Amino acid sequence: MCTIGYGDITPNSPTTKLFSIMFVLVGFGFIDILLSGMVSYVLDLQENYFLRAVKQKGENYMDAKSGAGPGSYFIDVKKGRMRIRMKVGLALGVVVLCIGIGAGVMHFVERLGWLDSLYLSVMSVTTVGYGDRAFSTFSGRIFASVWLLVSTLAVARAFLYLAEARVDKRQRRMTKWVLGHDMTVADFLAADIDNNGFVSKSEYVIYKLKEMGKVSETDIIRICNTFDRLDTGNCGKISLADLMENRH
Known part of the structure; x- marks a missing residue:
């Protein structure tokens, strides 16, 4: 065995x-x-x-x-x-x-x-x-x-653990490169999720996390679907009333 x-x-x-x-x-x-x-x-x-x-x-x-x-x-x-x-x-x-x-x-x-x-x-x-x-x-x-x-x-x-150490080292190197990399026009267009002509702080964070490989497009879509389900009023926000309504 x-x-x-x-x-x-x-x-x-x-x-x-x-x-x-x-x-x-x-x-x-x-x-x-x-x-x-x-x-x-x-x-x-x-x-x-x-x-x-x-x-x-x-x-x-x-x-x-x-x-x-x-x-x-x-x-x-x-x-x-x-x-x-x-x-x-x-x-x-x-x-x-x-x-x-x-x-x-x-x-x-x-x-x-x-x-x-x-x-x-x-x-x-x-x-x-x-x-x-x-x-x-x-x-x-x-x-x-x-x-x-x-x-x-x-x-x-x-x-x-040796494999984990190599992956961790590569991940830290990738994170360092992503955070030190200046935003280009292509990056700006990719980060502008709602195509409104500017990149918000939340959009920038999401784009950088995707670049680091810490979150995927599939994860973001699933999170957005969960948010839309909780946002019963379709106002882009979750209120306490929406939350209580979903619980019932």
Whole structure:
């Protein structure tokens, strides 16, 4: 179910092969959902712990001008979340820890040399699994059944955070370019939604959000349709009377 497949133990009858097919297809999704939820829960607890620690210990050290504390490089206190660089660091740290634990168990339990232990640990955690090395002892296999599930999920989470970091970096670069880009005649015509010859502040904000990719034309149309539904008087405004009328 971890997609490794050492090849040391394989089904050798039609019944066991059919069972393996059903077990992997059903169990893979079930275990993935279960363990992914567990990993997300642990990471959320860890994130909340870091946030509370920064808020409690960093309030006395806040910069008067910028409002940044000693942990602001890792924690975005204003948004109430970890910075992506912190998530990447923690995820990679967990991967390294899993590799180290696996290498240690293989050395002392499976009686492999340190190089072979590290080799097998890395090949297992990264789900490569050549099959030239595998767990052979009963205790080693019991350990691997738990260790591999956690380790492969940690690797997947690390790659997810790395991808998120790249997307975040590209989004920040795009936002910087959009905000620093002067409005052209073509931009003006595109931003003038109601074609009245001038661009209001709300129209300018919507146009810039569309340029940044933070809102799409479909989203704007849906929001406008919802507004039109609430604006029963077709006056371009939502009054308290309109709101109460829609509720009834």
